[in-house]
Amino acid sequence: MSEIKRILQQITALSDVPDASVLKRLIDELRVTEKNPVLANRKIQSLIEVMQLHPEYGDGLASFVLKLIIQYRQIALYTDTGIMSDEGFFSSLRRLVGHRFLPLLPQDDSVVELVGYLFDQRLDEHWLASIDKDKWEVLVELLKVKKEHLDLVANAKNNILNAIVILSYRISGIGLHPDLMESYPQILNYSASFVAQNQEAVLFVNQYRQAHELDNLTDITPAQAVSPAPLLVMLEQCEDIVATVRKRIYKTGISIRLTNMMLRLDQSLQRMRILTKLVSVDGIKRDRAIIELIQTLVITANRRYSIGYLIDNNTKLLSRKVTENAGRVGEHYISTDKSGYQKMFKKASIGGFIIAFMATIKIVTYQLAIAPMARAFLNSMIYGLGFVFIHIVHGTVATKQPAMTAAAIASTISDGSGKKSHQLTKLSELVVDILRTQFIAIMGNVMMAIPVALIISYTWLHVIGVPMINTDKAGHLLHELDPFTSLALPHAAIAGVYLFLSGLIAGYYDNLAVYNNIGERVRRHWLLQYMLPKAWLERLGGFIEANLGAIMGNFIFGIFLGSTATIGFIFGLPIDIRHIAFASANLAHGLFNLAPEQMSWQIVVLSIMGVLMIGMVNLMVSFSLALFVALRSKEVQFLEWSRLAKQLLSHLLTHPSDFIWPRDKPMKYARIDSQGHMIFDDSATQNSGKPLPSNYVVRRLSDVKILPKSKLATTAETDIHYENQPQGKDINSGQEVPTTLSNTSPKKVIDLDDGLIDEELNSTPYSDDIQYDKTTKTLGNNSEYKDTGVIDATNPDSKAAGDAKTPLPKPKKPPKLPN
Template identity: 75%
Template sequence: MSELKRILQQITALSDVPDAAVLKRLIDELRASEKETELANENIQSLIDILRQHPEYGDGLSSFVLRLIIQYRQISLYTDTGIMSDQGFFISLRRLVGHRFLPLLPQEDSVVELVGYLFNKRSDERWLANIEKEKWDELVALLKVEEKHLDLVATAKNSILNAIIILSYRISGIGLHPDLMESYPQILNYSASFVAQNQEAVLFVNQYRQAHELDTLTDITPENAVDSAPLLVMIEQCEDIVATVRKRIYKTGISIRLTNMMLRLDQSLQRIRILTELVTENAQKRDNAIIELIQTLITTANRRYSIIYLIDNNTKLLSRKVTENASRVGEHYISTDKAGYRKMFKKASIGGFVIAFMATTKVVTYELALAPIGRAFLNSMIYGLGFVFIHVIRGTVATKQPAMTAAAIASTISESSGKKSHQLTKLSELVVDILRTQFIAIMGNVMMAIPVALLISFAWLQYTGTPMIGSEQASHLLHDIDPFHSLALPHAAIAGVYLFLSGLIAGYYDNLAVYNHVGARIQRHRLLKAILPPSWLKRLGDFVEANLGAIMGNFLFGVFLGSTATIGFIFGLPIDIRHIAFASANLAHGLFNISADQMSWNIILLSLLGVALIGMVNLTVSFSLALFVALRSKEVQFFEWGRLTKLVFGHIISHPSDFFWPRDKPMKYARIDSQGHMIFDDTSAQKGGKPLPSNYVVRRLSDVRILPESKQASAQNGQTSTDIYYDNQPEKDATQPPNVSDKIVELDDGLVDAELNSMPYTDDIQYDKETKTLNTFDHDTSDVSGNEQNPSVPDSKTTGDVKTPLPKPPKPPKLPS
């Protein structure tokens, strides 16, 4: 007899008194290493074969798991697990760091702790991901529950329905949050969607409970299934509104807090959809929902104390913030047709012309006797102000990767753009267009910087009669770009990192300008209003708001380049920067001013090769980091990088000219025009491109109102009455109170009536309204309701203000350490 079969027999025998240790034995038997993909699938197939041969094992396993799980708190599993926390990053980090020194107490009544005990290996998440989806589907389909165990199903469903209500209220709260309304004031026109989804959730839960008779802890199959379509329609409308708000971020800007809120709103909408499918009659949707929840739960259980996962999650949030707010104007580094290609060459030539003078200025200042800090400041100003000037005169610097590139990349792999394989194909074509655009930008810089630098050196010699720099300094300039006898390539990689960071900085300041309304605030500045005419002030405000990102990105990029060598000198580190545009200008100065006896074809070829390799390293490092941030923001998994690389190299082999010359038929992207401008469309998520209608929602809102307290008191013999009352109900005898029992919304807490009416604990503490003191509940002088002994005194000191004290929930069995 196989070990799997023996364990399943034991599980079936213990289905009424489940022990987590036995289930852990089953999981240990199925476990395989993350690299043993075939073994993992073989083990699952063996389990499937046994369950198919012995259906009673399927019922035993399912009832065992259900009975074990219902001993723990389930609602937080459905409402919190896998959903972004609203807790701040530093608070969470401090908590997890403290856990390393003084361990946190486990939440013994949480399902997450149970799963953490069952799946206690770090590799569990990865080997489970290797199991084929077809086997997951087959396994879940075999875990049927017999009718005698339907009370377990009913208990689990009650928790799921409660979770739907909780998530629905959370969605309403986030959707109507002031921060969200401020970023998109028009959301007030559609706010009924967030209210209506809550109404539909309450109605669906109430109807489902009544139809399936869950209150009696049975789960019958009704003749007519409860329709979840109205709830799903409202969820879809909320998702459309979120998509519309997300598309308007380029106009409104976004904060980290708002990014977190929108991510939680997305995740909560998706979770309520999954929970609805979990109780649906569609077996395929139900099984898929079960699989997705299991995978989410195992992932959360493995990472709940992980500092790396916390940092990973929050940097992903930052990545999303950067890529979702693209630069609206300024530099654009993607061209798809010949017109955009020529325009990029023109802009790069302007940049190369200015860079030749910047490089010359930097070389000349070598003669100045300055302290290290003074040298860093001077170089930073030369670079920073020069780059800003290039931007102002509409030039460009080669290899610069602004936030626009990251946003363009991210737009090709958005959640609604199709399957991942199709997204990666589009992404590979975009990579080709970006690399070609970078190539022509480099050529524009180099082809202008070299001849201009030569002319400057020649003019200097002609007008002064002496070389601009000495032979020794010229030799040093050529040595700095030698790829084999210097650190030119590592220094080029450092410059590539700075190029990438300048793009993030540009995105940050573009977002800051829009989110904080910098332009309008400049126009209200008292001093500026006093010295500038209104028309000039308006132009200044508009210019700063439109170009703040590009200006700050360029300036700080220059500061990075100018101060790195000094920082290396102070700390004794061999660090510096090499940028292809400046390397090409230095190449011209070095070759022109080197002595004749040192000149050779070997030096010329080696220097040209060094310039080319510096450009490749600049481009590779900066572009790879920008690509990493963009893919990270959309959660493209790491293994897909290999597929993307194969697609790009396949394109190199099949169409190498596409990397150097525009295609005959340019590619068209949904969000990028031929010159790299992002195309912002507020309504692209709506069907047929139509805008959200003004009467987008009104499902059951017009005929629903809160039941007055007077009617609540008379409904159902004084018991707690319905939450929702319908104006258009059938007419009844006016002398009789309205019968609204069919519409009562009861949020079941999973406790049966016997538990509610049982004797409470003797040490339950009650609050006395008259004396405003805490009293111990006296069971000898009053019953559970607290009113039998002295009904005329509703607020007696012995009873407090509690009608039915809830019993303490039973503690789940303690897990083995």
């Protein structure tokens, strides 16, 4: 007899008095410690075969688990597990650090502690993730509960329904939070969506509990299933409001607190959907929800005391904050066509011209006998003020990767941008465009910095009569470029990290300028109002708001570059920076002032090779870090990283010229124009006044009315198509009907941003309330909905339009919560 069969026999025998240690024996038998998905699937298949031969083991295992879980608090499992806490980072860190010295008391009545006991190995989450989905579904399907044990099912369902109500109240609280309303004042117009989802949740819970007779601790199958469609519609509307707020972040800015709230709101809405599927009559949906919940529970149990997971989770939050906001004017480093390519070369040439003078000033100031900290301050001002000046005169510095790049990358892999395979294809093409743009930026800097530096050295020699630097200093400059006998490449990597950090800093200050209304506050400053004319003050406020991120990013980047060598000197560390633009200027100064007897072709070749390798390291380090932050914010797994690398390598082998020269047919991105600007107000089609072609389908990004009726009359009639709309239910017939509103096969789809024009949004009155039919406890007062069961998103009176306000009726009875 196999060990798995012996353990299942014992579990079935002990189903009335379950012991967690027996279940742990089964898990230990199935566990695979090494990364071996084949062995893991083989063991699960053995368990499936035993349960198929002995169906009574399925009931025994299901009853055993249900009776074991009843002994613990279940509601926290459904409402808290896997949902981000609102506890602050430092409070959580203090708690977990304290746990290392004086362990926290375990919550013995928590299901999480039970799962932590059962799955006590660190790699358990990877082992479970390696099991094929179809085997999971077969296994869960075999866990049948007999009629005599339906009281256990009723108990579990009661806890799930109570959790739905609790989550619903939390969603209402977050959705109507003052911080969210301040970020997006128009949310007051749609607040009924958050209120109505709570009413729908309570109605669904009460109707489900009554139909299945759960209060009698049984679980009958009703003649007519309670449809969750109205609840799912309101959840979808709440998700649409969150999406609209996210799209407005570039106008409103965002804080860490608000980012945390948005993430918790997303997770809570998703958990509501999972819990609704857990009580669904659809077996496939129910089984998949069980699998997803089990995996989430195991991950949470394994990481509940992990400091690394806390830091990982909060850095993801920071990554999301950085990539969800970008400057509207700022610096842009992506070009897709020849026009943008040429414009980038011109901007880089301006930057190279100024950098030649900056490098010269830095070399000359080394002749000053000053203290190390004064040296650091002087170098920082040369770099920082020089970079700011380059930005003001519309130049650019090669290899700079601003937050704009991360935002552009994130836009291609956003949740609504298609399948993962399509996202990776778009991402690989975007990376090619970014690398090509960086290549021409490097060429512009180098091709201008070298001749200008040579002219400066030549002019210095002939005007003053002595070389700008002596031969020893010239030899030292060239030695610093040697990629083999100096630390040029590690120092270039340090500069690459600073380039990346300057991009994050730029994103932070761009967000700060918008979130704190810096421009408007500058315009209202009493001293500036007294000193400057009104027109000048208006321009100053607009300039600071639009360019604060770029200015601060460049200035602090200069401080990083100017102070690193001094910090290394003070602490005795061999650290410094190398940037390709300054390296190219130093190359020209060194070669011009080197003594003829010291000149050799080896020095020239090594120096030129060093400059090129410094640029490559600058670019790869800064870009890979920006790419990592963007992908991390969207939780792209390592497997997809490897697929991305393969696609880039394949592109390099088949079309190498794309990395150097613009394509004949430039790529087009939904949210990026040819100059690298993020497209936020994509409403040209909507505001042009021209009717849309008949073969287009308009897909609204949220279910709200956009234009007043007076303007709707001038717009062509179009079908509205929802891809993932839940099934509706006809009120009169009780039959399920599809809610897809498109009767034709669309050829093209236009995404119209429905929340970008405040005046049009606010001009739409909210006159109709959501009404409930007192006899059926369902939505009423909508003849089209009653007759067809179709939710018309274009009708302002429909429920899906979100065009509603309170008052809402009270539920028949309050939800039954545990004692």
